[in-house]
Structure formats: structure tokens, C-alpha cells
Amino acid sequence: MPVWTLYGIRRGIATTSWPEKEGPTQPGVLGLPHYHADRCQDNCRACADVCLPGALSFESCEAEERLALDYGKCIGCQLCTEACPNDALTKSNDWAFGVRNRDDLIWTEALQSPPAEEVTRKIQKYFGRSLHVRHVDAGSCNGCESELQALNNPYYNLHRLGIFFTPSPRFADLLLVTGPVTYAMQGPLRETYNAMPEPRWVMAMGACAVSGGASGGGYSCGHGVEEFLPVDIYVPGCPPNPAAMIHALLLLLNRASQHVQGGQVAH
Amino acid sequence: MRPEEIPQACDDLMKAGGRLQMAYAWFPAPGQSVEVAYLAATAPHEPFVFLRCSLPADSPHLQSLAPQVPLLGWYEREIQELCGVTFDGHPEPRPLVLHEGAHPTMPPLDPRYQPDEMMPFTSEPWDRPPVEGDDVQTLPFGPVRADVLESAQIFFYYIGEAILHCHPRLFFKHRGMEKRFEGTLPSLGVVLAELISGVDSIAHSLAYCQAIEAACGCEIPERARYLRTVLAELERLYNHLHYFGHLCHTTTLKVGEAQGKLLAEQSKQINGILTGSRFLRGILKPGGLRRDLDLSTLPEMLNRLQPEITTYLRSMEETNSHLDRLITTGHLPLQTAYDQGATGPVKRASGIGRDLRGDHPYAAYDRLTMNIPVRTEGDAHARVQIRMEEIHESLSLIARAAKDVPEGPVSSEISNVSGGEGLGWCEGARGSTYYCVHLDNAGRLARVKIKSPSFSNWRVFPLTVHDTNMMDYAINEASFGLTMAGCDR
Numbered sequence: 001m002p003v004w005t006l007y008g009i010r011r012g013i014a015t016t017s018w019p020e021k022e023g024p025t026q027p028g029v030l031g032l033p034h035y036h037a038d039r040c041q042d043n044c045r046a047c048a049d050v051c052l053p054g055a056l057s058f059e060s061c062e063a064e065e066r067l068a069l070d071y072g073k074c075i076g077c078q079l080c081t082e083a084c085p086n087d088a089l090t091k092s093n094d095w096a097f098g099v100r101n102r103d104d105l106i107w108t109e110a111l112q113s114p115p116a117e118e119v120t121r122k123i124q125k126y127f128g129r130s131l132h133v134r135h136v137d138a139g140s141c142n143g144c145e146s147e148l149q150a151l152n153n154p155y156y157n158l159h160r161l162g163i164f165f166t167p168s169p170r171f172a173d174l175l176l177v178t179g180p181v182t183y184a185m186q187g188p189l190r191e192t193y194n195a196m197p198e199p200r201w202v203m204a205m206g207a208c209a210v211s212g213g214a215s216g217g218g219y220s221c222g223h224g225v226e227e228f229l230p231v232d233i234y235v236p237g238c239p240p241n242p243a244a245m246i247h248a249l250l251l252l253l254n255r256a257s258q259h260v261q262g263g264q265v266a267h
Numbered sequence: 268m269r270p271e272e273i274p275q276a277c278d279d280l281m282k283a284g285g286r287l288q289m290a291y292a293w294f295p296a297p298g299q300s301v302e303v304a305y306l307a308a309t310a311p312h313e314p315f316v317f318l319r320c321s322l323p324a325d326s327p328h329l330q331s332l333a334p335q336v337p338l339l340g341w342y343e344r345e346i347q348e349l350c351g352v353t354f355d356g357h358p359e360p361r362p363l364v365l366h367e368g369a370h371p372t373m374p375p376l377d378p379r380y381q382p383d384e385m386m387p388f389t390s391e392p393w394d395r396p397p398v399e400g401d402d403v404q405t406l407p408f409g410p411v412r413a414d415v416l417e418s419a420q421i422f423f424y425y426i427g428e429a430i431l432h433c434h435p436r437l438f439f440k441h442r443g444m445e446k447r448f449e450g451t452l453p454s455l456g457v458v459l460a461e462l463i464s465g466v467d468s469i470a471h472s473l474a475y476c477q478a479i480e481a482a483c484g485c486e487i488p489e490r491a492r493y494l495r496t497v498l499a500e501l502e503r504l505y506n507h508l509h510y511f512g513h514l515c516h517t518t519t520l521k522v523g524e525a526q527g528k529l530l531a532e533q534s535k536q537i538n539g540i541l542t543g544s545r546f547l548r549g550i551l552k553p554g555g556l557r558r559d560l561d562l563s564t565l566p567e568m569l570n571r572l573q574p575e576i577t578t579y580l581r582s583m584e585e586t587n588s589h590l591d592r593l594i595t596t597g598h599l600p601l602q603t604a605y606d607q608g609a610t611g612p613v614k615r616a617s618g619i620g621r622d623l624r625g626d627h628p629y630a631a632y633d634r635l636t637m638n639i640p641v642r643t644e645g646d647a648h649a650r651v652q653i654r655m656e657e658i659h660e661s662l663s664l665i666a667r668a669a670k671d672v673p674e675g676p677v678s679s680e681i682s683n684v685s686g687g688e689g690l691g692w693c694e695g696a697r698g699s700t701y702y703c704v705h706l707d708n709a710g711r712l713a714r715v716k717i718k719s720p721s722f723s724n725w726r727v728f729p730l731t732v733h734d735t736n737m738m739d740y741a742i743n744e745a746s747f748g749l750t751m752a753g754c755d756r
Contacts, residue, residue, distance in 0.1 A: 028541075028543055030544065078543075079458065141465035146466050149513075165414060188418070213462075215462060217385075218383065219380065
């Protein structure tokens with residue numbers, strides 16, 4: 001019979017050195033597309049025509065129409081990057097997109113949105129070193145759950161950062177919601193939130209929870225968590241990369257800085 | 268076929284060895300008629316059979332086939348709630364997909380139902396069976412369950428450790444995805460198909476693409492066939508590896524859990540390097556693939572993983588404490604598996620040796636020889652062993668497909684056939700996935716019916732829980748390898 005303890009020791013350390021040390025953790029994985037406004041030709045619309053969740057749309061601005069891009073709705077299907085004839089939208093490997101302000105996921109010409117406010121000093125004081133998370137699946141495709149489960153695998157090893165998933169909302173500091181919130185999950189979601197002690201925070205994880213994504217709306221779905229609960233952190237992506245999830249959790253704890261403002265990654 | 272001829276035709280089909288696969292309804296002429304279709308598989312390599320009948324739109328009625336064919340029970344209830352067809356003589360006439368309290372103004376899948384109209388909903392009590400007796404206790408478990416799990420509610424009636432009856436309430440996650448396809452271009456529908464069940468993106472998008480290709484009479488290039496086979500097997504690989512990690516979690520084999528989840532992670536990273544997506548999304552399209560894949564580094568990456576996988580699987584099979592929890596747990600007899608519609612590894616662990624890859628080959632499966640593992644024990648251990656053998660088979664298939672893949676284009680042009688209809692299928696990691704598509708006269712999608720393997724296996728699973736004990740429940744559920752998203756849609 002195998003001695004599993006020895007098996008584990010022989011296997012060695014599998015955990016990534018990120019985020020203590022910098023470095024790519026996911027070679028090759030495509031993130032949300034980059035937008036190069038200067039290359040966009042007027043009235044082409046090829047990108048918006050293939051955008052199923054409506055992340056790309058045209059809005060009127062001073063008698064002319066211009067492209068509006070909302071990363072909160074983007075599911076990273078890359079169809080726009082293939083449809084654009086001028087390379088105004090290109091593929092990228094950006095994933096670290098957690099933001100405190102929903103507007104920061106909407107592309108704006110200049111970085112004009114105000115610097116994100118610190119949520120509250122209390123978080124740092126009470127939870128800076130440890131956080132307990134209650135996850136609620138409010139109608140996801142199971143992609144987000146698959147990546148959330150990956151956080152506890154030896155590679156990401158979330159425990160080393162002092163962050164734990166807890167079975168009971170009574171012990172939870174953070175409610176992490178995935179899915180667009182179906183009619184049947186509205187009640188259980190509210191009850192879970194109400195069972196949490198204060199202070200408490202809410203994180204919308206994935207395009208569905210942020211905006212409804214590609215599955216929001218229709219006869220049985222809402223358009224994200226915002227309609228039902230106050231959201232403190234938004235994490236777009238479909239599903240967000242596990243590293244983006246960790247970044248967002250650290251962002252909540254003020255242990256990481258926000259990478260994105262006005263829909264643009266600050267390099 | 269006339270509606271009254273359906274029961275007889277179904278009987279004849281079953282006597283000839285056919286097995287019903289699914290049933291659905293759609294509206295070829297909204298407001299005038301509704302069509303109900305039953306899909307059946309006969310012998311391997313024989314074409315699938317459809318039984319179809321048209322009903323008038325005002326109060327459509329049909330004789331229920333569920334008393335003869337139990338696996339149709341859920342499909343008929345779904346049709347009743349979403350398409351408004353009443354089935355006379357149904358043995359379980361309770362709500363299934365739409366919970367008590369959901370009152371849509373008209374059947375939601377009727378094209379006249381507005382796509383953005385949220386249905387009215389008031390919270391009403393769940394209609395579940397009464398169980399009497401002084402010592403019987405009840406335990407509602409879910410819909411928010413421990414750990415990071417998908418939402419579902421399992422209601423136990425139990426005495427001490429012994430479970431009398433297990434009554435799941437599913438479809439908390441019903442998103443109405445089939446409705447979402449309505450009016451969409453076939454080229455964009457593939458993005459929706461990838462999101463039906465996030466961890467089965469290839470199974471769903473492949474079945475969808477093949478359905479569109481069947482509707483348009485499109486032949487895909489040889490290279491695309493091989494690449495699709497590689498993608499489908501990579502999906503099976505990471506799902507099965509995750510399955511073992513989760514299974515070890517339930518049998519409290521901690522290092523086994525860590526190793527299984529690590530191997531699944533490494534497998535997902537290989538997916539990312541190969542396709543840009545850890546879930547193999549954004550690569551398939553009707554007509555072939557969206558872009559060519561470079562397979563040159565794939566065999567080497569998998570060769571590094573293979574010895575670790577082999578050692579890991581063998582170690583689990585040599586661990587008595589682990590096996591002790593699996594052997595004889597959650598027994599599913601062959602007849603129950605057949606009648607109630609079990610599919611995939613669950614079905615093959617109960618002695619039904621059918622696999623769409625071998626029986627109705629698609630992609631490049633007819634160009635590659637493969638073993639279909641079958642067990643007859645029908646317990647959790649048999650379900651585990653099937654998946655172990657499938658992992659080895661997948662690695663072998665990927666290696667051979669990567670070696671044999673011919674050069675050439677990876678997609679062909681899809682000619683827009685208005686009014687076409689087609690059936691596509693795929694044997695995913697969890698079992699048979701079917702897509703039926705109907706296109707309207709403008710070449711847009713009029714109806715897409717999705718049959719996911721978890722819909723089939725969730726119906727079967729509770730039957731293995733009655734009369735067992737609480738301690739085995741989580742292990743038994745893990746041994747089935749179910750998802751909610753695919754079942755609920």
C-alpha cells in the first residue's frame with residue numbers, strides 16, 4: 001500500500017511563487033482584448049456585430065458615433081479581434097482586472113476616473129492578514145467554480161495567503177458570488193447575505209455576476225449581483241483567471257493595488 | 268406521424284433494440300402548431316431515428332410515454348413547463364425545471380415570448396413527497412452547499428444513519444439558455460454553446476458545430492477532424508483528473524486530493540498554452556476551427572505528465588482505506604441504468620458498453636482505433652475504474668491523433684441554408700451530449716435543444732442513494748461526476 005505522506009514529500013513543492021514574486025503564471029492564456037482607439041474606423045461596426053454579450057456598442061457623442069467598450073460584459077471570446085479589419089482590437093494576455101468601481105471597467109479616452117477610494121481602513125485592521133469567504137453560485141456555467149476550486153490546488157495554494165473558504169455564512173467576511181443571479185437563486189443569495197455578520201463585503205466574480213455576461217437577462221436571469229446586493233469588488237473575465245481571483249481578493253484586503261482604471265491596464 | 272401513432276411506434280422501436288435518447292418540442296409556426304420530437308439510437312453505426320408529431324397550438328395534448336420509457340419522464344415535464352404541451356397520464360406531474368411560484372405569461376420557449384421578459388416569480392413552498400413515521404428525520408442540504416459547489420438542494424429523509432429517501436431539487440441554475448439561441452446567427456451560437464457547461468465547453472460546442480454542419484450539409488477538412496479529436500480528449504483528461512482530486516476529497520485521502528487537483532491544473536495549463544483558453548474555448552466554429560493549432564509541443568508536454576498520472580492512479584488502486592469507501596457504494600443495476608437513461612462512464616460502469624465515439628463516430632474517431640472500457644459491477648469503484656482507463660485511452664488517442672494529423676486548411680465555408688435542421692452529438696467526459704438545431708428562413712437559429720449528460724445522470728443518481736447511509740452520500744455523488752450547469756441550463 002502506498003505511503004501517501006512520502007508520496008507527497010517526494011512530489012515536492014508545486015506552488016507558484018506569484019504573487020510574492022513577479023512572473024507570468026499562465027503562459028499563452030488570452031485575456032480581455034486591447035482597444036486602440038486611433039486605429040478604429042468610423043461606422044465599421046464589425047466588432048459590435050459579433051459581440052454576443054453586448055460589451056461593444058456604439059454610442060452617440062457630439063453628433064458622431066463612437067465605440068463603447070465595457071470589460072464588465074466581455075467574455076473574452078476573441079471574436080471582435082478576428083472581426084476587426086484594422087486591428088483596433090487586439091488579443092492580449094491581461095487578466096489582473098479586479099476593480100472597486102464598476103465604471104473602471106468601461107473604456108474611456110483618458111484615465112479620467114477618480115482614483116479608487118480605499119474601501120475602509122477597517123478591512124486592513126481586522127482582516128488584513130486573514131479572510132474567510134462564503135461562495136454562492138447564483139447560476140454560473142461552472143467555469144468560475146472550476147477556477148475557484150483551482151485556488152485550493154497545490155499550485156495556487158490560497159491558504160498560504162491567509163484566505164479560506166468557509167461553509168457557513170456566519171463565519172464569513174466576504175460573500176463571493178458567481179452567475180447572473182437566476183430567479184430561483186435570488187432568495188438563497190439574500191438569505192446568505194443576511195446571515196453574515198457585519199462588517200461584510202460582496203465580490204462579483206466573472207462577467208455573469210458583474211453584468212449578466214452572455215447569459216444574463218431572459219426569462220429566468222438577472223443582470224448580475226448589483227441588482228440585489230451592494231458590490232465592493234468586480235472581477236470581470238469569463239471565467240477570471242485564478243490569478244485574477246487572487247489579485248481581487250488581495251485588492252479587497254488592500255494588499256494589492258488596482259491594475260485597471262478607465263478600462264485600461266496601467267503598466 | 269399522427270400523435271396517436273407515437274406510443275405504438277415507440278414500442279416497436281424499443282422491441283427492435285432502440286433506446287430513447289431525449290425528447291423536445293419546438294414551434295415551426297408560432298401560434299399555429301407545436302412539434303414534439305423523440306430521438307432514439309438503434310444499433311451502432313445505424314442512423315439515429317426521430318419520431319415526430321405536430322400538435323395544434325391551442326391546448327396541445329399528448330399521451331405520456333414515461334410509464335413505458337421512464338427516462339422520458341424528465342423530458343416530458345420539461346416540455347410541459349417550457350413549451351406548454353400537456354402530457355396525459357404522466358406518473359410524476361410535479362414541476363421540474365421551473366420551480367413552484369414561477370408563472371410565465373406564456374410558455375417561455377414560444378417564440379412569441381419576448382426574449383428579455385423576466386417571468387413573474389413569487390416564493391411558494393416546494394411540492395415534495397410526504398414521508399410519515401415518528402423516527403423519520405428530514406435534512407435539507409443546499410442550495411448553498413459547503414465548499415465551492417454548484418447550487419442544488421438535496422432533501423434527505425433518514426433514520427439515524429440510514430437514508431430512506433433522497434429527493435433532489437435541481438434547476439436553481441436554470442438560465443434559459445436554449446431561449447438565448449433564438450434569433451442568433453449560427454456563427455455566434457457557438458459562443459453560447461461553450462457557456463452551457465463551462466467544464467464541457469468542447470463537448471457542447473462540438474455537438475453544436477456538428478449540428479449546424481449537418482443542417483448545412485457541410486464537410487469539414489481532414490485536419491479539423493483530427494484537431495477536434497485532440498481537443499475533445501484534452502477536455503476529458505482535465506475533467507477526469509479533477510474528478511479524482513474531488514473523489515479523494517470525499518474519501519479524505521488528502522495527498523491524493525492535492526495530487527489529482529495539481530494534475531488537473533497542469534492539464535488546464537497545457538490547454539492554455541495550446542489554445543489560449545484553459546477551458547478550450549474560442550477555438551471551434553461551424554465548419555471547422557477558428558484558427559490552426561500548433562501541436563508540435565503537445566506530445567512532449569503530455570509525456571511529462573503521463574508517468575505522474577500512471578503512478579497516481581495506481582497508488583489510489585492500491586490504497587485499501589480509499590477502495591473500502593468505493594467498493595459496493597452506490598450500486599446502479601444494469602436495468603435501472605438502461606431504463607432511467609444513464610449515460611457516459613456511469614452507464615459503462617453498469618454494463619452498457621455504448622460510446623458515441625465508437626458507435627456513431629464523428630471528428631476523426633473512425634480513423635483511430637480505441638478501447639471502450641466496460642464494467643458490470645455498477646458501484647462507485649466501477650465508475651472510478653472506467654474513468655481511469657479512459658484517461659489512459661485519451662492520452663493514447665491524443666498521441667496518435669497528433670502524429671497522424673494531416674496538413675491542410677482547418678475550416679470550410681458554411682453555406683447559409685435557411686430552414687435547415689440538424690443533429691449533432693459528442694461523447695463528452697460525462698457522457699452523451701446532443702444538439703438539435705432548427706434554422707429559420709433568414710438563416711438564423713429558431714430553436715436549439717440541448718441534451719447534456721448531467722441531465723440524464725442526475726435523474727439516475729438518487730436511485731442509488733435510497734436505502735444507503737449518510738456517510739457514503741458525498742462519495743457516491745463524487746463517483747457520478749455530475750455538473751449542475753449542464754443539467755439546469
